[in-house]
Amino acid sequence: EVQLVESGGDLVQPGGSLRISCAASGLTVSSSYMSWVRQAPGKGLEWVSVVYSGGNTYYADSVKGRFTISRDNSKNTLYLQMNSLRTEDTAVYYCARGPGGYYNYWGQGTLVTVSS
Amino acid sequence: DIVMTQSPDSLAVSLGERATINCKSSQSVLSSSNNKNYLAWYQQKPGQPPNLLIYWASTRESGVPDRFSGSGSGTDFTLTISSLQAEDVAVYYCQQYYTSVRTFGQGTKVEIK
Numbered sequence: 001e002v003q004l005v006e007s008g009g010d011l012v013q014p015g016g017s018l019r020i021s022c023a024a025s026g027l028t029v030s031s032s033y034m035s036w037v038r039q040a041p042g043k044g045l046e047w048v049s050v051v052y053s054g055g056n057t058y059y060a061d062s063v064k065g066r067f068t069i070s071r072d073n074s075k076n077t078l079y080l081q082m083n084s085l086r087t088e089d090t091a092v093y094y095c096a097r098g099p100g101g102y103y104n105y106w107g108q109g110t111l112v113t114v115s116s
Numbered sequence: 117d118i119v120m121t122q123s124p125d126s127l128a129v130s131l132g133e134r135a136t137i138n139c140k141s142s143q144s145v146l147s148s149s150n151n152k153n154y155l156a157w158y159q160q161k162p163g164q165p166p167n168l169l170i171y172w173a174s175t176r177e178s179g180v181p182d183r184f185s186g187s188g189s190g191t192d193f194t195l196t197i198s199s200l201q202a203e204d205v206a207v208y209y210c211q212q213y214y215t216s217v218r219t220f221g222q223g224t225k226v227e228i229k
Binding site: 035037044045046047050056058059060061094096098100101102103104106107108109 | 117154156158160165166167168171177207209211213214216217218219220221222223
């Protein structure tokens, strides 16, 4: 059974940094398309970033230059390093996996709140 | 980036009636190399992560009831719920994966009339 479990969400001040994690079981992070998708309170889904099995990474314009997606193959874990956080980054962050660009497995999400 | 626009933003349908949601992309998501449309549909209920319904525009995910169907090609797509059930109340999203930078539609809220 595939499980994705996010953690690390917290209250952070504007301009601060935070790293969130997604621990995977039942699949191998290094051989999967792994993404982060976020959802601001009461709003729709916003795609954030992807790391391909080959290691290429891509980002939404709204986070490019501030966020970094990475993975630790030994821990089978996906990360999102978030720097220069803004109030508009407040959201539930979901880890998601897809075989070809769509997402058939999702975690339950971790809440990141950016506020002073 | 490809912009995905859904219509309507919300709709209310009677139980057992048909619900139709449209999704339009700002550029074609049809690949000429494999003739596939890189378009997926998701259902999201309150407090839950999204759930994949349809991929490749019309392929139903395993376990999804057959009252859900997807159609369309190029830039115009439709999700149809043939006979609305109470458990179908949710927000529905389309998503393109034609480009490495994926994008979602803004969502369509489906309610019972």
